[in-house]
Amino acid sequence: MASLDEIFDTVADSRIFKEREKLLPDYIPDKLIHRDKEITRLAHTLAVALRGERPNNVFIYGLTGTGKTAATKLVLRKLAEKAFSRGVKLYVAYVNVRQRDTPYRVMSDIAEAVGVRVPFTGLSTGEVYRRFVLRARKMRGVMIIVLDEIDFLVKKHGDDILYKLVRVNEDLGGNFKVSLIGITNSVSFVENLDPRVKSSLGEEEIVFSPYNAAQLRDILEERAREAFKPGVLDPDVIPLCSALAAREHGDARRALDLLRVAGEIAERRGESRVTRSHVMLARLEIERDRVVDVVKTLPLHSKLVLAAIVEATGGGRRTATTGEVYDLYKQYVSELGLEEVTFRRVSGIIGELDMLGIIRARTVSRGRYGKTRQIELAADPDPVVLVISEDPIISRIAEKLGASHGGSDSV
Ligand SMILES: Nc1ncnc2c1ncn2[C@@H]1O[C@H](COP(=O)(O)OP(=O)(O)O)[C@@H](O)[C@H]1O
Numbered sequence: 199m200a201s202l203d204e205i206f207d208t209v210a211d212s213r214i215f216k217e218r219e220k221l222l223p224d225y226i227p228d229k230l231i232h233r234d235k236e237i238t239r240l241a242h243t244l245a246v247a248l249r250g251e252r253p254n255n256v257f258i259y260g261l262t263g264t265g266k267t268a269a270t271k272l273v274l275r276k277l278a279e280k281a282f283s284r285g286v287k288l289y290v291a292y293v294n295v296r297q298r299d300t301p302y303r304v305m306s307d308i309a310e311a312v313g314v315r316v317p318f319t320g321l322s323t324g325e326v327y328r329r330f331v332l333r334a335r336k337m338r339g340v341m342i343i344v345l346d347e348i349d350f351l352v353k354k355h356g357d358d359i360l361y362k363l364v365r366v367n368e369d370l371g372g373n374f375k376v377s378l379i380g381i382t383n384s385v386s387f388v389e390n391l392d393p394r395v396k397s398s399l400g401e402e403e404i405v406f407s408p409y410n411a412a413q414l415r416d417i418l419e420e421r422a423r424e425a426f427k428p429g430v431l432d433p434d435v436i437p438l439c440s441a442l443a444a445r446e447h448g449d450a451r452r453a454l455d456l457l458r459v460a461g462e463i464a465e466r467r468g469e470s471r472v473t474r475s476h477v478m479l480a481r482l483e484i485e486r487d488r489v490v491d492v493v494k495t496l497p498l499h500s501k502l503v504l505a506a507i508v509e510a511t512g513g514g515r516r517t518a519t520t521g522e523v524y525d526l527y528k529q530y531v532s533e534l535g536l537e538e539v540t541f542r543r544v545s546g547i548i549g550e551l552d553m554l555g556i557i558r559a560r561t562v563s564r565g566r567y568g569k570t571r572q573i574e575l576a577a578d579p580d581p582v583v584l585v586i587s588e589d590p591i592i593s594r595i596a597e598k599l600g601a602s603h604g605g606s607d608s609v
């Protein structure tokens with residue numbers, strides 16, 4: 199093991215990074231290449247705020263990592279600077295509703311952006327809204343409210359608050375005007391919205407399409423120039439990160455993560471160059487973290503079904519059928535003294551695990567015996583077992599899981 203002294207010195211005198219922060223997901227570069235069209239469009243829409251008009255509401259959608267958040271924040275930052283230099287009253291509330299995940303928190307952030315002080319608890323959301331309106335009626339100017347990852351809020355709490363917000367101008371009297379930007383990674387979510395919310399929020403729609411490998415390469419080149427010391431990246435590192443991320447629906451966040459983690463691994467090992475093999479290791483590390491995050495948040499019975507899949511597939515060495523998985527699941531449930539869910543529900547859980555990419559389930563025909571599903575583990579079994587065994591309820595049967603997945607002979 200390296201001494202602490204050595205660890206601190208290697209990191210402090212990094213031979214790899216100039217400014218690692220430039221690769222972190224929340225850093226917004228000053229220029230976003232390959233997003234000119236979307237940025238120009240958003241800027242044109244919002245620019246009318248500079249002459250005191252209410253911009254159209256905007257609905258922005260596209261898959262994760264296509265630059266929606268970065269582009270929106272960039273445009274708003276520049277708009278706010280412009281408004282300031284021209285003495286225009288502009289208020290911006292940016293709310294990531296995945297992090298601020300209740301209507302109360304969202305409404306508090308909005309109210310605080312116009313100077314209302316809201317206690318952590320103790321008021322109803324309606325009361326916070328009322329205080330916001332009361333204050334805003336006495337003000338002049340334009341306010342732009344961004345609700346990022348809006349699908350999370352609606353999935354959890356319905357669209358009541360959106361319904362209220364798209365009509366807020368009716369409560370405001372006219373000197374203070376609010377416009378909304380809704381951002382979502384989920385296109386199907388849009389279909390399920392209340393039609394009135396949908397049409398109001400969608401006064402303008404901007405779609406962010408996925409980046410291809412060549413575009414990702416340009417993006418990484420740009421960011422790498424700021425983040426790494428000159429010459430430390432092997433020439434095939436950026437193309438590899440881009441190609442891997444392009445396969446995952448053109449996700450720039452994934453591409454940047456790969457590049458950053460590859461650099462971190464090289465640094466940790468005290469090496470002076472970042473190579474292909476660091477990228478491949480980074481991919482494993484990121485995937486492992488993702489699996490851990492996903493499995494951690496699964497409900498109890500989903501974890502039990504997943505545990506049954508791990509055992510039934512011998513830790514991922516073979517496929518299993520829904521029947522086999524169900525039998526094992528029932529066994530666990532009875533050992534733990536829990537109430538079991540139906541076969542149908544277990545089938546549903548298997549479908550959900552498949553969507554999360556933890557397993558793969560494929561329907562196959564067995565001739566006159568009907569159909570069954572062939573289930574295999576898609577994720578590395580080690581982190582799966584580790585996280586499942588940490589569940590305080592399941593930990594009582596965890597030894598079994600470890601044994602079934604066969605520690606030593608699974609390389
Ligand atoms: N065109 C681009 N140029 C530079 N960095 C980009 C570009 N598009 C996205 N990024 C970066 O990729 C990451 C993901 O972008 P983000 O805006 O968070 O995606 P989304 O909100 O669509 O999920 C962020 O770190 C962002 O800065």
Ligand SMILES: [Mg+2]
Binds near residue numbers: 266267268346347
């Ligand atoms: Mg985003």
